[in-house]
Amino acid sequence: MNKNGRHTVFFLFFLLLSCCCFSQQDTTKKAIPADSLVKKSAPIADNVKADSVRKAFVPKKATLRSLMVPGWGQIYNKKYWKVPIVYGALGTAAGIFVYNLKNYREIRFAYAAKYKAALPSATHADTVALASIKPYLVPFDLNSLRTYRDEFRSNIDYSVLAFLLLWGLQVADATVDAHLKLFDVSPNLSLKFKFGPSQMAGTTGASLVLAFK
Secondary structure, eight states: OOHHHHHHHHHHHHHHHHHHHHHTSOOOSSOOOTTEEOOOOEEOSOHHHHHHHHHHOOHHHHHHHHHHSTTHHHHHTTOTTHHHHHHHHHHHHHHHHHHHHHHHHHHHHHHHHHHHHHSTTOOHHHHHGGGGSOGGGTTOOHHHHHHHHHHHHHHHHHHHHHHHHHHHHHHHHHHHHHHHTTEEOOOOEEEEEEEEEETTTTEEEEEEEEEEO
16 A cells, blocks of 8 residues: 555544544533633432433444444434544545545556557457556556556555444444443532642642632
8 A cells, every 4th residue: 555545544544533532521511610620520429310311322222323324323322513524534435445446447457458468479359458448557567557556456455444443433432422421520620729828838829729619
């Protein structure tokens, strides 16, 4: 696979990976003061609320839905904004596969036609196929065509691998996201600036204080 092909495949994979990792940061609808931070996710204390969340978002269902149809698990988790990302990444990988397959078939035909025409036992029927070679491939010799043919054949394999990895990544994202529904985010950890003596540092001045409510 050429350098541009590998860069494109890895870019697609890490793009979806970074979007999925960023998406796991859940948000709260409550207003948060400017001088406060959001506390790390903690288990839901209310058992009734936890039971209702478990019934509404089942990780197994999210996993099965994503396995069957890309983006279905994200829709099940009510993360609709992820669906365009999923289809954008998979669609790009599929487009690269089609591009590589098209070029591979054209180059393979050109190589076979020139190879048969160059044989000492070539007949008129063998040379007729030369007219069907794509114009942009006519100037290339057999060695160049063989190199390009093998290169695009490798690119096909890599593009299929990238498509499968992206599919599996969106399945993992839906599964993890469904599990994270069981955690609550609440502004119980505040960050404040305090002026005056600091008992911990033993100094006087401005200090940064973390307070638990």
